[in-house]
Amino acid sequence: MTLATLQRSFRNWLTDVPVAMEVWVDGDARAGLDIYHNAYRVQLVECLKDTFEKTLLWIGDDAFINAARTHIEQTPPSGWTLGVYGKGFDQTLASLYPDDPEVAELAWLDWALSRAFECADCVPVAADALTAVDWDQAVLVLIPSIQTGLARTNAGAIWSALEAELTPPDATLLPTPGTMLVWRKDFTPCFRTIEAIEQVALEMVGSGSSFTALCMSLIEQLGSEAGIAQAGAMLAEWIDQGLILAINQPEK
Amino acid sequence: MTREPGASFDGFGLGLRPPHYQQFLTEHVPVDFVEVISENFMIDGGRPRYILDQMRERMPVALHGVSMSVGSSDGLDLDYLARLKALVDHVDPLFVSDHLCWTRIDGFNSHDLLPLPYTDEALDLVCANISQAQDVLQRQMLIENPSTYLQFLDETMTEWQFLDVLCDRTGCALLLDVNNIFVSAVNHGFDPIAYLDGIPADRVRQIHLAGHSQGRDRLIDTHDKPVPPPVWALYAASRHRIPSVATMIERDDDIPPLADLLDELDIAREIACEGERQAA
Incomplete structure (x- = not known):
């Protein structure tokens, strides 16, 4: 044999x-x-x-x-x-x-954070780079460590309490299901729960849509003033949290 | 054929483990090299790779693998080999080593160092796999003798005879784990000195020292205890035969303060000095 x-x-x-x-x-x-x-x-x-x-x-x-x-x-x-x-x-x-859906969501969060921990290094765009951008043409590029998962429960709050060695809250369903967003900033894996509007916006960015297209989508959902404000607020937060790897400006 | 870095290196080192990262980066730790588990750093980025780069700036680094599976009958995993090659090119390590064992068959990976039968068929296969690895890595590999807990019925040679021919046919070198010799000698009832006399001493580039545990029917290679007296004695015997070689303490579980491991390393230095005095 x-x-x-x-x-x-x-x-x-x-x-x-x-x-x-x-x-x-x-x-x-x-x-x-x-x-x-x-x-x-x-x-x-x-x-x-x-x-x-x-x-x-x-x-x-x-x-x-x-x-x-x-x-x-x-x-x-x-x-x-x-x-x-x-x-x-x-x-x-x-x-x-x-x-007990929070169990699987906690596990997803543990797993996503562990993947982010050893993801490829990158240098995200800094806030001072925004002034030179032609926003009519801009296409945002997300950092490679971004992952998203369904958040039906307060698994994120449970995870944070356990991390802080505090008594975790009882498991509950969220009033409205959201999305857990995981990424790495410098060497630290991070997460937060985001609402559907931001999740859809990140999907648009991730699929290569232009910033203008994102703004138009938000205007369609929220109206002109609120849509533009929402786009600006999300962009500011994404830059602050190091989620944007690059802002490409294709030739017209 | 292949580069042979580290051929004359005879320093003393430690396995670099996460509880000691900070001390290694911020203090002077009196070691000549560190060894890391290759697979832990065959990743895209993050803090582990940063730590590795920082360490590489401070001292030589040896890469020690657990997943090459040189004994797999279905050959090497080429994706694994490519990733290891990228890490080797990045680190320019002192040594690149893995174990005389198999871990994988038909896409199943046990992640355990499983024993090989010491037969002509296994020898041919391991020689072919190691030669392929050395060709891809463009450097000599060190092969470590494993702790084993069983022997197969159809074996035709001893482990040391297997290693001797392996070195001869592939040009690879040896990472001699003295604790593993002791564990296997007790488990299988052979003379560990015969083992030391049977291996090609001039091919040993590195020595591992570690502790083990007494299982119900076997000694088990647990790396969770200090190096015990019989392993120190076997290390002394090995240094009589191998005067110039790198030595390190390999601790993987119940990891103590760094100072404790440095104390153990001092014992190794004293034994090596004593061996040199006697040889002179």
Whole structure:
């Protein structure tokens, strides 16, 4: 039998697929096999604990380990880095906690912040660069670390309280579902909950629409004066928070 | 064929771990090099890469990998190799190392250092994979002996015989983990001195020192304790055979204050000096 056959048998052993390992090792090796079988799970559980720190605090150690073991059974790791293993853990939690949507949202937030942490570096546009912009032609470019996710609950407030080591609020549904916006400023991952109007505006910018098109959209929604004011306010906040990588001005 | 940086480097270093980042950046830490886990820095950006760049300005950095999987029967992961190559080109590290093990098969990645059977088939495969890695990286690799918890029925050579031929056929060098020799020797009942006598001493570029734990039926390579007396004794025996080599303490769990690790490193320095005196 070949090395490939041995390695497939070993993979099956690790992942609880029935396999006859006695073909490969003698009876004394059972203790060794058990060590590898255990180490595989322990390492993945620890990886998830590190990545989903606030989710762990929220649901507690026993519940988290049970969820992690479910995830490990359903989603064996495939990437070369453990750093990506948490992808989809929020969906596992959503299926395990259908009546507690804040759990999956907390996990999404933990995951998005961890991705932002190691995203590519960039130098966002500074406020003093705005004076030279021809706004009729301007196209905003977002920084690469931006991610958005659905916010139906107060998971953001729970996350912030846990981060500050304060007693977190009870989980509640938001009066109106919003969006969690995650990004990195300098080396610090950040987030805030945004309303639908800003989420749509960021989507427009992200898809390459011009600043003029954004203003027209806002004017259509809010009226001329309020639309222009809203565009200006959002732009000021995006610049202040380091969300804009560049302001391109294509040739007319 | 490949560059062989670090061939004459005989300094003392530590594994660079997050609890000690700040001290390394703001204080004088008396080490000659640091080693980092390659995969933790094979990322697009952020604070870890900044820390690495800062450290590189201060001292030599060794890159130590855990995911190359030189024993995978379905070959190397080319995306992994490309990312490692980019990091190597950026850092110009003292050493680039990984383990004699496999972690991956058919797209499944265990993220554990799984044992290889020491057979001719495995030897051919590992030689081919390491040669490919060295060709891509354009430099010599160091291969580390693993701790293992089982042996396979059809093995035809010892681990040290396997490593000897591996070095000869690929031109790779060795990262000798003295704790791993001890752990595997106890688990499998071989003489660790025979291991030291069997490896090509002139190919050892770096030594790892670490602690282990007693499991129910096996010693386990946990890296969560100080280097224990039998590992120090084996280190002394290794320094008789390998007078010029880089040495470092590898601590990955229950990480103590930096001062504790520096005290351990002083023990290593004393043992190395004693070895040199005896050799003279």
